[in-house]
Amino acid sequence: MISSLSDRRFLITGGTGSFGQTMVRRLLDAGASEVRVLSRDESKQDAMRHRIRDDRVRYYVGDVRDYDSVAKASRDTEFVFHAAALKQVPSCEFFPLEALRTNVLGSANVVDACERNGVEALVLLSTDKAVYPVNAMGMTKALMEKVAQAHARNNPAARTRVCCVRYGNVMYSRGSVIPLFIDQIRKGTPLTVTEPTMTRFLMSLEESVDLVEHAFRHGQPGDIFIRKADACTIGDLATALCNLFGVPVKMNVLGIRHGEKLYETLASREDLSRAEDFGEFLRVPVDSRDLNYALYFDEGSVDRGTQDFNSHNTRRLVVPEIESLLLNLPEVRAHLDAVAA
Numbered sequence: 001m002i003s004s005l006s007d008r009r010f011l012i013t014g015g016t017g018s019f020g021q022t023m024v025r026r027l028l029d030a031g032a033s034e035v036r037v038l039s040r041d042e043s044k045q046d047a048m049r050h051r052i053r054d055d056r057v058r059y060y061v062g063d064v065r066d067y068d069s070v071a072k073a074s075r076d077t078e079f080v081f082h083a084a085a086l087k088q089v090p091s092c093e094f095f096p097l098e099a100l101r102t103n104v105l106g107s108a109n110v111v112d113a114c115e116r117n118g119v120e121a122l123v124l125l126s127t128d129k130a131v132y133p134v135n136a137m138g139m140t141k142a143l144m145e146k147v148a149q150a151h152a153r154n155n156p157a158a159r160t161r162v163c164c165v166r167y168g169n170v171m172y173s174r175g176s177v178i179p180l181f182i183d184q185i186r187k188g189t190p191l192t193v194t195e196p197t198m199t200r201f202l203m204s205l206e207e208s209v210d211l212v213e214h215a216f217r218h219g220q221p222g223d224i225f226i227r228k229a230d231a232c233t234i235g236d237l238a239t240a241l242c243n244l245f246g247v248p249v250k251m252n253v254l255g256i257r258h259g260e261k262l263y264e265t266l267a268s269r270e271d272l273s274r275a276e277d278f279g280e281f282l283r284v285p286v287d288s289r290d291l292n293y294a295l296y297f298d299e300g301s302v303d304r305g306t307q308d309f310n311s312h313n314t315r316r317l318v319v320p321e322i323e324s325l326l327l328n329l330p331e332v333r334a335h336l337d338a339v340a341a
Contacts, residue, residue, distance in 0.1 A: 005213075006031030011077045013064055013110060014084030016044035018173040019125065021051075022205045023081060023212065028054055038062050038073040039084065064106030070113040077117070081212060082110045082124040085141070088175055089129075089259045092137035103140035108147050114160045115151070123215045124148050126166040126224070128201060128264040131271075131308075135259030145224060149286045152222030163219035165211050166226045168201025168264055168311065172331045177234070181241050182335050190250040191242070196235025198256070199263045199311035202325065203229050214281060222286025226266050226275075231311035232322050240322035244332070245339060267309040282309075 010027055012020045015037030027035050038060045039045060045059045062069025064084045074080055085103050086092055092099035107124060114122045126145050129138030148162045172178050181191050211227040219225060232240075235251070242249045256262065267275060267282055276283040307313065317325070326332045 004030075007033045008079060009034045009036075009077045010079050010081070011036040011038060011074050012081045012083060013038045013070070013073075014082075015039055016041060016048050017083060018170065018205060019083050019208055019212075020081075021048060022209050023083075024048075024052065024057060026209050026213070028052075028056060032056065034058060034077075036060055036073055036077060038064070038069065064109055065101050067109045067113060070109050071116065074110075074113045074117050074119055078120045079216060080110065080114050080119050080122045082107060082122060084110075085125070085144075087127075087137060089135050089137050090257070092140065093135055093259045096136035096140075099136045099140045100143075103137070104143045104147065107144040111147060111151050111160075111162055114162070115155070115158055119160045121161045121216055121219070122163075123212050123219065124162070124164045125212065126164050128166065128168045128266045128311075130166065131265040131268050134261055137259070149222045149224075152286050153288060156221075158221065161219065161221050163215050163221065163223040163225065165208075165215045166224055166266060167203055167208055167211055168229050168231075168266060170203050170205055170208050171325075172329050173205065177237070178241070178326070178329075179331070181238055182245075182332070185241060185245050185247055186335070186339070188247075190252040191238045192254055193234055193238055193251045194254050194260060195256050195262065196233060196238075196251065196253065197262070198234045198260075199231045199316070200234065200237075201229040201231045201264060201266060201311050201314070202317070202322075203227065204325075204328065211281070218283075220285065222288070224271070224284040226271075226282040226284065226309075228280060228282065228309070228314070229266065230315045230317050231263075232317040236317070236319050237322055240319050240326060243319065244323055244326060244336060263310050263312040265308045265310040266314075269308055272307075272309065 016039045036058045040063050060073040086099045126141050130141035133139045133142050145164050148164050151162050184191050215225040239249050271284045
């Protein structure tokens with residue numbers, strides 16, 4: 001159990017991304033003695049260095065696909081956040097082996113390096129697309145979760161406590177639909193909507209960081225922590241943004257793309273059959289039954305629950321609620337101020 005984040009040493013893989021930058025600031029504010037950022041992009045590291053300007057942040061150029069990169073960056077650290085991943089659905093669909101190398105084999109490198117270096121705790125970031133996956137990104141993230149759970153199951157005396165978090169869309173993160181819609185609004189072009197009735201979970205960056213910190217403090221080996229989230233339709237999200245910017249709602253409906261689903265699932269029926277409910281969070285412990293499959297004929301579990309926790313059956317936000325949520329995002333407010341000026 002982690003009592004304090006102060007005077008501790010951290011590593012964030014993929015630390016130049018939206019989550020990583022938010023987590024770096026959170027850790028610095030909490031008094032971390034050192035925060036290391038491992039990523040492939042030296043340009044993003046340089047830009048981040050100039051924005052943050054704090055000597056406690058150290059930058060490592062490397063790739064999670066390369067075990068030595070991770071081993072060197074994680075040496076003498078106490079806690080690791082694994083955020084490095086290929087996250088774009090179309091990219092992973094075109095190059096599934098690249099997704100495999102980063103999201104699965106790269107994650108295995110992180111787990112192995114943390115264990116070898118005696119890291120106290122490692123949290124891997126997963127996604128709702130890992131549940132009942134239909135695309136390569138979700139499939140590789142699901143396998144990443146299996147890597148973490150296998151480590152817990154096969155190494156009960158491990159030095160490193162490895163667990164996962166799983167969450168849905170992070171609003172205004174890199175590659176998300178909100179900055180795309182805002183760019184189209186400001187250019188006066190119709191919003192490119194795949195399917196207006198499609199639903200997605202909504203979370204802020206701060207909420208995603210809260211979830212990861214909760215997993216660090218409370219996670220046991222092999223756990224998956226899920227933050228419950230509200231959802232909205234893509235059509236209502238587009239409408240809310242148009243309302244905020246004072247423009248007519250114009251959509252160019254493209255249809256559901258390759259690798260997309262009408263709704264996403266944060267927790268499957270199988271997850272919920274053994275999950276613990278902590279109010280805002282769900283904890284799904286690792287299935288630690290013996291993997292001697294002959295036992296399943298007599299001792300297998302038949303409890304699979306009744307339904308999933310998905311973006312169609314969770315609380316659905318209406319347009320005014322989405323507008324209020326968007327106004328809490330500093331990036332959206334900055335665009336509105338720029339338009340007003």
